[in-house]
Amino acid sequence: MTTAPLPYRITATGIETADCVSMEVTPADRPLARFSPGRFAMMYAFGVGEVPISVSAIHGQRLVHTVRAVGAVTRALCRLRVGDFVGLRGPYGTGWQLDVEDRPDILLIAGGIGIAPLRPVVHQVLGRPGAFGSLQVLVGARAPRDLLYTGEFARWRRAGARVEVTVDRPDPGWRGSVGVVTDLLDRCETDWTRATAMVCGPEAMIRHTARALVDRGLPPPRIQTSLERNMRCGVGHCGHCQLGPLLLCRDGPVVGYDRALIPLATRER
The missing domain is CATH 3.40.50.80 (Nucleotide-binding domain of ferredoxin-NADP reductase (FNR) module)
Incomplete structure (x- = not known):
């Protein structure tokens, strides 16, 4: 976990709804510690600010975040394109707990x-x-x-x-x-x-x-x-x-x- 944002490059984007965009990001240099489902990153739009965004998919060091444009920072994030950079810090918080001992539904x-x-x-x-x-x-x-x-x-x-x-x-x-x-x-x-x-x-x-x-x-x-x-x-x-x-x-x-x-x-x- 880090308290300073690390640069991540946007490697793919997809429009989910009229106000939601998914973006896949890959570390430009040093990656953050491994995320688990349910935990979140503080995602920084350079020059605008940062917001907490949970991961919506995890592919090794590649992370996917789904962002809904509801404020200045999230609108700026949703305008970014492949090749642009964001800052990430984390992972933060607690994740979903999956216990396999009793094979729960x-x-x-x-x-x-x-x-x-x-x-x-x-x-x-x-x-x-x-x-x-x-x-x-x-x-x-x-x-x-x-x-x-x-x-x-x-x-x-x-x-x-x-x-x-x-x-x-x-x-x-x-x-x-x-x-x-x-x-x-x-x-x-x-x-x-x-x-x-x-x-x-x-x-x-x-x-x-x-x-x-x-x-x-x-x-x-x-x-x-x-x-x-x-x-x-x-x-x-x-x-x-x-x-x-x-x-x-x-x-x-x-x-x-x-x-x-x-x-x-x-x-x-």
């Missing part, structure tokens, strides 16, 4: 761009056939145009994953499910007492999904959530990412629901 639940930090878990689980039970991926978005990685869903299904997708507001050509992502839980075929769930998306979606999972019998420690706050330093010094007793750049972003329950409920009130 893996349930991934994503809202909107929340599928990005979960995508490396899909790659990891599908890359280790037999190490886990079933893999079920539930994806929700506001509208079909907001769905990420739709070109990969068929490949995930062929590899053995169950992928269910729903949207809040369908367009005239939509033939899939309509509703919130928790509606898809009734389609899951799993032993709720021993599954491992990983949830990422808007905070309200995380709260409702985690409660729905507990209601179905999934113990809170087996529910992992990825929480987001305004991270600035990445090392737990500035306090901008505080959520109750947690500093999410240090104690998160991945936090067990047993630890996140009270801070999330307190913030809601």
Whole structure:
């Protein structure tokens, strides 16, 4: 881990949606320490600023980040092209925990761009056939145009994953499910007492999904959530990412629901 950004060259880009771009970056010289799914980098747009971005794919030293243009820094990042440079520092935070001892069923639940930090878990689980039970991926978005990685869903299904997708507001050509992502839980075929769930998306979606999972019998420690706050330093010094007793750049972003329950409920009130 480093506290000074290292230069990374953009080696590939892809438009995911109208406001989301994926970029593959490769170290220009010295690489950062190895990332694991769920951890994040502070990504620096030279002359503009930096923002925390989770990895959405890991290929050795090559990293993929999916960036949504919502502010000055992310808009600057989304305008970059192949051959341009960004600065990265990290890896920071905690990652998704995959325990193979009891071959748990893996349930991934994503809202909107929340599928990005979960995508490396899909790659990891599908890359280790037999190490886990079933893999079920539930994806929700506001509208079909907001769905990420739709070109990969068929490949995930062929590899053995169950992928269910729903949207809040369908367009005239939509033939899939309509509703919130928790509606898809009734389609899951799993032993709720021993599954491992990983949830990422808007905070309200995380709260409702985690409660729905507990209601179905999934113990809170087996529910992992990825929480987001305004991270600035990445090392737990500035306090901008505080959520109750947690500093999410240090104690998160991945936090067990047993630890996140009270801070999330307190913030809601």
